[in-house]
Amino acid sequence: MSENGKFQPVIVGFLCNWCSYRAADLAGISRLGYPASLRDIRIMCSGRLDPAFVLHALQSGADGVLIMGCHPGECHYHEGNYKALRRVRLLKRVLRQMGLEDDRVQLHWASAAEGALFAETVQKMADRLKELGPLHWPDNIKDMEDRIAHAKELAEREEAE
Ligand code: FES
Structure with missing residues (x-):
């Protein structure tokens, strides 16, 4: 996405x-500015994040994916954010294997009271993506479904350990 001829990264936020x-609501109510190019998707817990969601978002035009969950020890489903942490580590590995920068997928924590932290996190991610430039998703990736299945398999294996 470009605004005034300048690259504005599209960020999909889970x-x-x-x-x-x-926290996003609070940032809005408090009129804290953060990049409007964030496309947020509400999930019930960061542990609900399926690695396929992230890869599909990147393949569909996002320049980066931001996942935000409750602080460690504060997940409403106990361990969901630890599950997300393991999955994001694996996703970063998959991105590196694909020759992409792993900073394009980031996981952060923010409580409902941390509107300012939320806004700052989105801004920092947008700044980092501006440094990286637009994501040119490799057109030659034909085995996308296999990669998604591989990422899921790795995640499930790690969770079972
Ligand atoms: S409820 Fe699990 S990360 Fe928020």
Whole structure:
């Protein structure tokens, strides 16, 4: 996406209903500015994040994906954010294998009361993506479904350990 001829990265944000989604609301109510190119999607817990969602978002035009969940120890489903942490680590590995910068996928924590932290996190991610430039998703990736299946398999294996 470009605004005044300048690159404005598209960020897809998967936000936990109990914390960062509310932090986003608070940032809005408090009139804290953050990049309008964030496309937020509410999920019930960061642990609900399927690695396929992230890869599909990047393949569909996002320059980066931001996942935000409750602080460690504060997940409403106990371990969901730890699950998200493991999945994001694996996703970063998959991105590196594809020759893409792993900073394009980031996981952060914010409570419902941290509207300012939310706004700052989105701004920092947008700044980093501006440095990286637009994502040129490799057209030659034909085995996308296999990669998604591989990422899921790795995540499930790690979770079972
Ligand atoms: S409920 Fe927020 S990360 Fe699990």
